[in-house]
Amino acid sequence: MYTLGIDVGSSSVKVSLLKVSDGSCAASAFYPSEEMPIQAVKAGWAEQSPALWWDNMKNALADVLKRAAVDKNLIKAIGISYQMHGLVALDKNGNVVRPSIIWCDSRAVEIGDKAFKELGADYCLNNCLNSPGNFTASKLKWVKENEPELFATIYKIMLPGDYIAYKLTGVMQTTVSGLTEGIMWDFKNESVAGDLFDYYGFSKDLIPEIVPTFAEQSHVNAAVAAELGLPAGIPVSYRAGDQPNNAFSLNVLEPGEVAATAGTSGVVYGVNDRLARDEQSRVNTFAHVNHTAEAKRLGVLLCINGTGILNSWLRRNVAANLGYVEMNDVAMKAPVGAGGVLIYPFGNGAERVLGNANPGAAIKGLSFNVHNQSHILRAAQEGIAYSFRYGVDVMGEMGIKAEVVRAGKANMFLSPLFRQTMANVLNARIELYDTDGALGAARGAALGAGIYKSAAETFATLKCLETIEPNGDKAAVNETYESWKKQLNF
16 A cells, blocks of 8 residues: 655645555656746745646656656555645636735745734734734735735635645645645634634635645546546545645654754754743744644744855865765864864845844855864754754744754754764754655655554654764854854844
8 A cells, every 4th residue: 555745845846655555655756857936036036937847747756656656546546745835726727816015025024024013912923823924815805905906816726735636636725734834824713713814805706715734625536537547536635735745754743842944944843732921033943733722732943044055155166076975074183172263154145034034155264274164064964953042042032942853854954063062052952854755745644544543653654764872072062053143143
């Protein structure tokens, strides 16, 4: 028996086939080989055609089915993970009204800031747990203000994963978790955020049917099944935004559990069981995949823009003759604390964790007579870990204590220096796993369809590849972190 996982990113679409019995990946593929184009008509804008996601999903799926060569009748469920916060608008005939305004588009910042001031912090932070900010609801308001004739044709709005599910099944649906990532959910009243919709001049009828994250939500229809080479009637039984899904794929479901990623940007995602908020909106809170009104599970998301991108910048400009593994080896030649060199990785735009300040990257304490390449490379990895610690402390103020951090063994977590520094500065155990978003979605599909009967069964075959505990360098690392934090200016 198998399940399919679809992961819709802004760069590519990945499809994986999970063998349910042992949790192995039977086949996996992503399309396109080059990054999908993002249209930027104006500075700060970012749009993609939803048709692009669908076409690349079809290509990836065809590749997976060819590689796996399994009996397609054994594919029993489909799960979907997707880039968060995107706006997809459909008319009554199910046609896309305009290109999707995706997560990295910043055109609605002023709209969201104005809404926060006029609706008030009490409502926004107590009911929605976030400022409306540059999220999906504010993007829809931008369409209403700037494209009124087009807005008038909108029948339903959805998120990117909802659109892929619609294309598979012909049914327009969304989830509570998805609505919260668009700041369209009132946690106090467990309903669509009526006051926000009234303020923006929207009808709640724009929201499609709300279904559970884990459930047989709808089924692949006959016409699409024939197009894709799949049996008709396969249930779509799971959908979630990429960061909640990444946490799910790492079995991060309960209060106090934390997931992390460290690619171009870095994310820490912790689970809380109470409606906490950060007064300065330095982190965002969404309904986690297993949230219910009775058993609250909130995902608190910290994003740091300038993490792995610093390491890649150094490779191009400071260590052009080295690969990443060699960079790690060179960095290890410098002592803990990098001989007093401190690096601040905030060179990739405004940082929400710094109150939307954009201080730029910085190197401090550099001596031309003392320091060399190894000190700079080590200070960079330490500085990235310190930026994570700074954000984790904000999450700590909301009641989340990172005692165990789970991550995929990829990107920055491939560096022994980085992951050991993370363990030391967080005073936490780091657990590394071999999983990704598409496999997580496939596991979610199996759970949602009842193939796996519980979370424990879902993750019984997920093996920890490596565990990193704090070591004897912890005191020195924390001393350096305190110096790093003291000299952080923004």
